[in-house]
């Protein structure tokens with residue numbers, strides 16, 4: 310580690326990564342020495358590339374088996390309710406699974422590559438915290454009825470961001486349903502009375518749900534994902550949920566799951582009524598907007614022929630999630646390709662400005678990035 314100041318002065322943030330790497334090798338990985346040159350060449354030439362991550366699985370009492378069945382994945386735990394694809398939530402940070410950065414965690418990469426990875430204005434706004442969490446949710450039973458706090462309340466109570474989220478429904482069984490908002494504007498008093506009487510569910514707006522449906526869930530909006538729905542969720546980097554009704558279910562120890570009806574009182578927006586599906590108009594071989602808010606922009610990109618796209622105006626990383634078909638990706642002057650199968654996610658660093666897509670037949674990608682006030 311004696312070389313650390315030297316490397317940092319000479320090579321800046323890349324020197325830091327190089328020093329860390331050499332230190333790791335020195336400590337435990339002497340068999341990796343032949344790879345040092347390749348690694349150093351990549352670091353020095355700033356050869357960032359589309360990153361894939363190892364999924365972080367979460368077992369839940371309502372979890373199912375669709376990640377194995379629909380995505381053909383192996384090694385998924387039983388009752389897996391969530392697969393976190395890109396995450397910087399503490400204890401569940403994503404780790405790179407491809408290329409020379411394999412084994413590095415997302416928080417380390419943001420610290421080292423900063424604007425080159427996330428975009429300069431995104432880095433100025435969000436600092437070292439990667440701002441988005443992308444996950445798949447597989448509900449084989451109803452999820453609890455819940456609400457998330459906004460930034461102000463979450464920072465004050467939990468010292469973390471609040472949670473704005475959006476859903477893209479990938480699979481819905483017959484009669485599958487979601488809850489989005491109350492079914493009429495109610496007062497705080499009516500809500501408290503309903504909690505006391507155990508009939509919160511009578512106040513909820515229940516919606517039939519089908520594949521391809523899109524929902525935007527602002528903080529304060531009461532919501533629930535129903536049995537038989539598998540969806541993709543894009544949200545702020547936050548894991549704060551207030552559970553307000555859980556169908557009186559018991560966990561594996563026979564205990565009722567904890568409710569947060571009191572905490573939810575300050576978070577709930579009692580005017581969030583009849584939250585509807587987002588209307589959108591898919592385009593052939595071009596992307597179409599699904600949701601746009603200050604935390605994220607989500608588009609759907611449907612393609613059935615090779616497409617080249619430049620992104621000079623987007624000062625942000627772009628996340629692609631394949632929700633149908635499959636696709637190869639080439640970038641900048643590179644001739645290497647990264648493959649995205651259905652159910653896979655890649656993070657394209659902000660430094661990459663040109664992408665070439667090679668779909669296998671009809672393919673649908675979700676495209677997620679951030680438009681901060683400075684980079685519109």
Ligand SMILES: [Zn+2]
Nearest residue numbers: 455457474532
């Ligand atoms: Zn939620």
